[in-house]
Amino acid sequence: MDRIPILKLGGTLIVTIQVDMHDRLALALEEDLTAMIVRTGARGVLIEISALEIVDSFIGRMLVSIAAVSRVLDAETVVAGMRPAVAITLVELGLELTGIRTALNVERGMAMVQARLVEEGDGHGSDRDGHEE
């Protein structure tokens, strides 16, 4: 498997991480996501990681990097489905997922992305540079 499939659903791109990430795959995912945000005008990127038993600094950096690039392209990144053990380890290691919002599952993550779109539909020019938590 040399590419992780990206599903487009409305204005959101959904990625499920199922395989062990390595350098090349992470890079390919970032490139594919970036290209797809531009092509589809997606405003949200939803990354589902319930299959991951470990989120180490490599995966952490990948997520942060995807979020940063997506933000530049005006798409918000939400990580969904984190296992409890992973959450505990992240906090214990002091690993911060800067610029990434987290949701309990994909359904709530979608709601987050959609809420943001509705919000911007009302106000426009909302605080996009703010670091959401």
Add this chain to the structure above:
Amino acid sequence: MDRIPILKLGGTLIVTIQVDMHDRLALALEEDLTAMIVRTGARGVLIEISALEIVDSFIGRMLVSIAAVSRVLDAETVVAGMRPAVAITLVELGLELTGIRTALNVERGMAMVQARLVEEGDGHGSDRDGHEE
């Protein structure tokens, strides 16, 4: 990876096939899907296979089996994202995906599932045993 994550989105369960399927994994997926249909009351199962370069008779049987079990539990199965080469091979081999509807991508697949729900909301008791094509 011993389990393929299943995403719930509204009344639909979404599965992305990214790894090589083997017996145990296929069985686990079928069990997980079945349990999740019962638990969530989902009415649609969307299987995304754009990462698959080959759909052999093993994968074909797995899909047909998932569809059959899901149908018994009143959920429709849609396979989305099939590669052109895979479609050609399926036809050439005469492999039939009985009881499975196919969609070009996840977005259209979701529309299919939702259309069915709306349809049933109107009429109820629609021809569920009919082999859709």
